Amino acid sequence: MDQNNHSSLHDFILLGFSDNPKLEMVLSGVVTIFYLITLVGNTAIIFASLLDSHLHTPMYFFLRNLSFLDLCFTTSIIPQMLVNLWGPDKTITYVGCVIHLYVNMCLGSTECLLLAVMSYDRFTAICKPLHYLVIMNPHLCLEMIIMVWGISLASSVVLCTLTLNLPRCGNNLLDHFLCELPAMVKIACIDTTTVEMSVFALGIVVVLTPLLLILISYGYIVQAVLRMKSKAGQRKAINTCGSHLTVVSILYGTVIYMYLQPGNSASKNQGKFLTLFYTIIIPSLNPLIYTLRNKDMKDALKKLMSIAYEYTKMKRK
Template identity: 45%
Template sequence: MFQASNHSSVTEFILLGFSSDPTSNRILFIIFLLFYLCSILGNGLIIILICLDSHLHTPMYFFLSILSLMDIGNVTTTVPQMLVHLISSSKAISFEGCWLQMCAFGVLGLSECIFFVVMAYDRYVAICFPLHYTLILNWDLCVQLVVGTWTCGFFFSLIHTVFTMRLPYCGPNMINHYLCEGPSIRSLACMDTHLIEMVDFVLSIFMLLVPLSLILASYFGITLAILKIKSTQGRLKAFSTCASHITVVTLYYAPAIYIYTRPNSGHSPERGKQVTLFYNVFTALLNPVVYSLRNKDIKAAFIKVIMRNRVD
């Protein structure tokens, strides 16, 4: 299978994007540029606030800063190139560039998918074992969890990328997408990809449903712990610490499951682009909003920085 790649004659791909109309593309360029800048600003601000405020130097906010870093990487992997293609007459991407984008997008996407489990575990320990929180989630374990997440994301993304890019491409090179994405590229291969599609389908289910099952298990334990709290105020306070994470997980997993747990026979290119855009761009834009609006500590840190600058 891998030797067939020696017969590939395609040296570049054409990303068709969303529209061929120049006027529509200019409008989309402005919209996506604003989305991108807001995503970078929002996630960057969260990282800066967590670094500057010593009260936020806890495992929970350390994990939040890592999530913001992943979101910045996620949109930066795809959006700048998309913006260039929207205003350029050329929509080409080299074979190597496509390979690199697919791998980077996969690493960040899969790492974020797994990282939500880490964040759910953080909430589980905080609510179920509050007196032992810092003892269980010590800094060594936090760093190990982050490194383990990135390692798993890199490993599984590399498998996915190699399976796809080592196929022989000797015919059409137009990808009906705004990025180099597995199912869209495999449809251009000049060989039967049924077996590879099945392997990728099983891998996608494993990488999405297993982490989601662990998250649901964590929240089952959290729910049981919250129900044991006698005061209504105490229950609401405990639940509020999880609300942001639940919202972000829902925004990320719902479109990802729609895209990657369906057989390729049910794959709609136009719908796929729209849903991919949502969990690639819009979740990175919404995550800082969700955490900022529901988090008093983030608000307090922001006000503290503003007041400090005014005094200076």
């Protein structure tokens, strides 16, 4: 059945993996499983850190924000992705596509910037422990979160508006399973060098500048750890930073490869699989990474499970 007959001129057709229906079936199952893991894991971190008074610190304040961000990010993407993977109808309205584009770009940028803020928190905790709670006071933490969201919103408005203003000459076939900026640029019918350069420039601001700040923070952290005479203190510092550094390495490695490489260097489906990785796999890994390497979080989750168990017993009675 010709999908063009069922879409207006303003609709987009998300091709996804439509040339491989069996792969779509497998991916839909994988995406559903990882989405459930993301929902359960990040929700558990939020509630566990809120219920345990020992975790009412700047570090866990930022971790709760990261978990909330991951929940928003995946929920804004996965329902449309599953619709695309499950059925023959691959269309999405123009308005739906625009909303997807702005929201996804804003949330993705926010995660990059938030990880930079978290690295500053770790730098302060390890390099200036005596002044940590004074420096990282609740007012500053809130200001940092507002700044992160403000920069992300501004950059997404600029990038997405530039992309949507590109003439498409009737092209409405997006070789992707969601409305993503690189796929939108590819269907433009004019030279997109200016837009690509703008994407690259803002990419440096939103992706590489936070990464540079993270590397600087960890440079000072490494120096501070090496100066520690206590092996126990060194292990504690490494464990504190290990989870964050793991998440940074996975996320930034994927995003840099995805957005800051030459336009035609990726294979046809490579960009789609990379998108699957950083929108589905990484948000589901974050709770596992932070939980497995963090004794305080493990204890908080045990308390949460105990409360949930007791509540279930009471409901049964």
